[in-house]
Amino acid sequence: MEALKEQVEEKKKVIATLRNQPWRMKRRLVVLKEAQEFVERFEGALGKGRGRKLYAFKVMMAKKLIKFKRDFENFKTACIPWERKIKDVESHFGSSVASYFIFLRWMYGLNLVLFGLMFGLVMLPEILMGLPYGSIPRKTVPREEQPTAMDYSVLFEFGGYCKYSFLFYGYYDHERTIGLLQFRLPLSYLLVGVGIFGYSLMVVIRTMARNANEGGDGAEEGDFTFSWKMFTSWDYLIGNPETADNKYASITTSFKESIVDEQENQKDENIHLRRFLRVLANFMIISCLGGSGYLIYFVVKRSQEFAKSENANLSWFEKNEVEFVMSLLGLVCPPLFETIAELEDYHPRIALKWQLGRIFALFLGNLYTFLFALFDEVNAKLESEKSIKNSTEWIYNQYHANYSSFFNTTDVPPPAVHPADVIRGPCWETNIIGLFEFVKLIVSDIQVTYLTILIGDFVRAVTVRFLNYCWCWDLEAGFPSYGEFDISGNVLGLIFNQGMIWMGAFYAPGLVGLNVLRLLTSMYYQCWAVMCCNVPHERVFKASRSNNFYMGLLLLVLFLSLLPVVYTIMTLSPSFDCGPFSGQEKMYDVVMETIEQDLPAFIGNIFTYATNPGLIMPAVLLMVLALYYLNALSKGYQQANLDLKRKMQMARDEEKNRRNNKDSTNQVMKDLEDLLPNKSLAPPPIEEEPPPGTHTHTPAYSSTAHAISQFTPDYPQCLLFALHLSFQML
Amino acid sequence: MGNKQTIFTDEQLDAYQDCTFFTRKEILRLHGRYHELAPHLVPMDYTKDPDCKLPLALIVNMPELKENPFRNRIVESFSEDGMGNLSFNEFVDMFSVLSEMAPRELKAIYAFKIYDFNVDNYLCKEDLEKTLNKLTKEELTPEEVELVCQKAIEEADLDGDNKLSFADFENMITRAPDFLSTFHIRI
Numbered sequence: 001m002e003a004l005k006e007q008v009e010e011k012k013k014v015i016a017t018l019r020n021q022p023w024r025m026k027r028r029l030v031v032l033k034e035a036q037e038f039v040e041r042f043e044g045a046l047g048k049g050r051g052r053k054l055y056a057f058k059v060m061m062a063k064k065l066i067k068f069k070r071d072f073e074n075f076k077t078a079c080i081p082w083e084r085k086i087k088d089v090e091s092h093f094g095s096s097v098a099s100y101f102i103f104l105r106w107m108y109g110l111n112l113v114l115f116g117l118m119f120g121l122v123m124l125p126e127i128l129m130g131l132p133y134g135s136i137p138r139k140t141v142p143r144e145e146q147p148t149a150m151d152y153s154v155l156f157e158f159g160g161y162c163k164y165s166f167l168f169y170g171y172y173d174h175e176r177t178i179g180l181l182q183f184r185l186p187l188s189y190l191l192v193g194v195g196i197f198g199y200s201l202m203v204v205i206r207t208m209a210r211n212a213n214e215g216g217d218g219a220e221e222g223d224f225t226f227s228w229k230m231f232t233s234w235d236y237l238i239g240n241p242e243t244a245d246n247k248y249a250s251i252t253t254s255f256k257e258s259i260v261d262e263q264e265n266q267k268d269e270n271i272h273l274r275r276f277l278r279v280l281a282n283f284m285i286i287s288c289l290g291g292s293g294y295l296i297y298f299v300v301k302r303s304q305e306f307a308k309s310e311n312a313n314l315s316w317f318e319k320n321e322v323e324f325v326m327s328l329l330g331l332v333c334p335p336l337f338e339t340i341a342e343l344e345d346y347h348p349r350i351a352l353k354w355q356l357g358r359i360f361a362l363f364l365g366n367l368y369t370f371l372f373a374l375f376d377e378v379n380a381k382l383e384s385e386k387s388i389k390n391s392t393e394w395i396y397n398q399y400h401a402n403y404s405s406f407f408n409t410t411d412v413p414p415p416a417v418h419p420a421d422v423i424r425g426p427c428w429e430t431n432i433i434g435l436f437e438f439v440k441l442i443v444s445d446i447q448v449t450y451l452t453i454l455i456g457d458f459v460r461a462v463t464v465r466f467l468n469y470c471w472c473w474d475l476e477a478g479f480p481s482y483g484e485f486d487i488s489g490n491v492l493g494l495i496f497n498q499g500m501i502w503m504g505a506f507y508a509p510g511l512v513g514l515n516v517l518r519l520l521t522s523m524y525y526q527c528w529a530v531m532c533c534n535v536p537h538e539r540v541f542k543a544s545r546s547n548n549f550y551m552g553l554l555l556l557v558l559f560l561s562l563l564p565v566v567y568t569i570m571t572l573s574p575s576f577d578c579g580p581f582s583g584q585e586k587m588y589d590v591v592m593e594t595i596e597q598d599l600p601a602f603i604g605n606i607f608t609y610a611t612n613p614g615l616i617m618p619a620v621l622l623m624v625l626a627l628y629y630l631n632a633l634s635k636g637y638q639q640a641n642l643d644l645k646r647k648m649q650m651a652r653d654e655e656k657n658r659r660n661n662k663d664s665t666n667q668v669m670k671d672l673e674d675l676l677p678n679k680s681l682a683p684p685p686i687e688e689e690p691p692p693g694t695h696t697h698t699p700a701y702s703s704t705a706h707a708i709s710q711f712t713p714d715y716p717q718c719l720l721f722a723l724h725l726s727f728q729m730l
Numbered sequence: 731m732g733n734k735q736t737i738f739t740d741e742q743l744d745a746y747q748d749c750t751f752f753t754r755k756e757i758l759r760l761h762g763r764y765h766e767l768a769p770h771l772v773p774m775d776y777t778k779d780p781d782c783k784l785p786l787a788l789i790v791n792m793p794e795l796k797e798n799p800f801r802n803r804i805v806e807s808f809s810e811d812g813m814g815n816l817s818f819n820e821f822v823d824m825f826s827v828l829s830e831m832a833p834r835e836l837k838a839i840y841a842f843k844i845y846d847f848n849v850d851n852y853l854c855k856e857d858l859e860k861t862l863n864k865l866t867k868e869e870l871t872p873e874e875v876e877l878v879c880q881k882a883i884e885e886a887d888l889d890g891d892n893k894l895s896f897a898d899f900e901n902m903i904t905r906a907p908d909f910l911s912t913f914h915i916r917i
Contacts (some may be wrong), residue, residue: 025819
């Protein structure tokens with residue numbers, strides 16, 4: 001019975017791994033049919049005896065599960081958009097350019113899920129079940145702003161009716177529960193805000209883990225240069241004759257370069273000059289970065305002063321100075337870094353890595369300087385909020401005193417003031433963070449991405465094409481020519497925009513929806529632009545071994561954009577009159593309140609125990625120890641791997657030398673040979689004693705010799721030994 | 731799930747889904763592509779498993795394969811008779827192995843078969859020379875070709891017989907970072 005069960009399991013495994021076998025299709029189909037028949041016939045037989053019904057039930061459920069999974073897979077692949085478009089781009093430009101569009105599509109999917117969460121759990125309940133527009137002060141446009149609230153220019157900057165709509169934090173009411181279903185909006189708002197980060201983190205790490213498996217072993221760069229060039233340089237995705245010609249040319253050039261590298265001796269480099277130039281280049285770049293950080297701080301401070309002065313007299317330039325300066329820096333600095341990097345004289349692949357690192361540092365520095373400047377403003381607004389709160393309370397108390405003294409009652413109805421006339425606090429979440437994020441995102445995006453493509457690629461292509469007829473030199477081959485698609489620039493832009501979305505999503509729920517729209521239009525626009533105005537790359541240098549480089553960058557940006565949000569949730573107190581947390585001391589008080597009031601008592605106790613420092617400290621300590629242990633373990637594995645590699649290399653060399661009848665090149669073997677006794681020097685042999693020389697001269701090497709002799713016999717045997725060792729380790 | 735199609739029976743489609751990396755929709759699409767290569771030869775009804783093979787010349791003209799320097803070898807390696815005549819089963823098999831979802835080991839096996847021009851289960855120097863000439867459209871001088879092939883054999887040959895066996899090839903190709911992304915055809 002047991003043997004039968006095992007056989008059935010084996011057949012099932014065969015079916016599952018059928019597609020990975022390198023067989024002809026006919027054979028696979030035949031094997032599949034056999035295995036399926038066997039399983040069906042004997043699965044019924046196995047069910048005899050005890051628990052027959054249960055077994056049959058289990059089998060039926062397993063089959064249904066497989067069918068369901070397969071249908072779901074089919075459904076999922078049917079839902080993937082833009083497959084044709086990406087295939088077109090791939091056949092024209094190869095896999096590296098298409099990887100950008102695949103990344104864009106992945107981002108679109110992520111943002112769609114985030115939008116679904118935000119919309120379904122936060123925006124929809126407020127719209128359907130919350131109080132309508134105009135009923136309470138926070139949902140109404142103030143009286144002074146009402147005349148201009150519908151103006152296009154005001155709406156374009158998301159002021160007016162937009163600011164007081166569900167797109168921003170300030171619109172949401174702080175009632176604990178709303179509507180028939182008693183939906184807890186403030187709690188949901190907080191949890192969705194944090195949940196967005198949690199979900200993004202999970203998805204990014206899952207994708208990284210999947211990519212890491214495909215990464216392949218780390219072989220040294222120089223190990224297989226020619227073999228890899230020969231067998232992996234042709235991109236099978238290419239389907240366009242022009243691209244194919246380009247590819248042939250670039251492969252030929254790359255081979256010629258490698259041949260030259262191989263034949264050339266090391267030039268006598270002037271190490272000191274090179275080091276000095278590199279230090280100089282780094283110094284210049286750091287000073288550039290510092291300069292740009294200071295410039296941003298200065299401009300943000302100036303914009304705060306402008307805001308304090310009269311609005312009407314400012315020119316467009318002065319009003320949008322901050323975004324303008326940031327976009328300008330983003331456009332000018334990368335080419336500047338590239339020219340400075342010419343001093344350094346690195347291999348192109350390494351130079352590209354440095355370039356990407358510097359651009360990353362630039363964006364990061366800009367972003368954080370901007371945030372610090374913003375926080376100053378937030379603190380100023382908090383101060384002014386206190387004074388407005390005091391004055392509002394004073395007015396209310398006055399009213400209360402007047403009323404009760406006039407009518408001689410203590411039951412005072414609330415003042416009948418129209419919502420539009422109520423004095424408003426400065427609502428820093430909407431006004432500073434929400435609006436800034438929105439406007440910054442749109443403006444920077446329109447400027448940088450779309451206009452750059454329009455001018456840098458489209459206009460350039462049109463001029464080259466049509467001016468070529470009447471120009472002195474060949475525009476297409478010579479100076480401007482057609483642009484190449486800048487993969488790394490675009491990917492970095494995408495990553496940083498996503499970082500800004502993550503930062504702003506908590507304070508402007510509508511931002512995620514806007515981003516979905518932006519990614520959608522981006523996809524179509526950039527696909528059109530790349531097919532219409534760009535030419536395939538001449539040299540292809542991938543910055544990374546796998547896609548994990550960009551995923552790692554995305555993870556870093558996720559953490560960095562998480563920090564400000566968590567900081568504001570934990571430390572700053574919310575505005576007193578706008579948003580779902582108004583009236584609380586800190587934003588996370590909502591959670592504490594829910595735990596105390598709505599959940600049963602013992603859960604509250606559990607939380608109090610769990611947040612006890614006495615419990616948290618040991619937990620942290622345990623995690624640190626676990627980290628240390630895993631680190632040591634992985635180091636041990638790496639060392640064992642290196643040892644194995646070395647042994648295999650030695651065996652290979654020995655085998656080769658043996659076949660070619662050359663002397664051993666291994667130093668240890670040479671030494672051993674030298675140490676072998678020289679028979680001519682030995683005294684005439686005495687029968688019993690073994691020659692003293694072998695014992696006294698080779699004690700230290702005897703074990704190594706023994707070990708080595710184990711490896712020289714046969715390459716396959718050595719391989720088996722190595723496999724055996726590695727299995728032991730697993 | 732909306733199965734109005736009469737090209738395959740449901741069991742056939744399920745069997746194809748078990749044996750390849752394709753989903754139902756993709757298999758039907760592949761049949762469409764196969765059919766449009768030779769509408770008069772390929773029947774629309776595959777429920778009776780018709781025995782129909784398309785010659786090399788037709789398949790090699792597909793837009794996905796047209797620009798590939800190894801297109802003849804690719805089709806030959808997947809054909810049963812070695813001459814490039816593919817039945818629908820072999821057609822599906824070819825695109826399944828070359829698809830994104832196929833694992834590294836499987837692709838390495840077929841890559842070895844493709845680059846083995848004289849079909850002797852070894853990549854000898856002549857195979858490498860032919861590969862190189864196809865890759866560079868014979869732009870390199872004979873000395874350069876000789877040098878590159880020599881270097882490639884030196885790098886990858888583990889057992890010292892001056893040609894690459896499958897073990898040598900696999901050891902070299904599974905470490906290549908670009909292998910999976912370049913050895914991929916999207917259909």
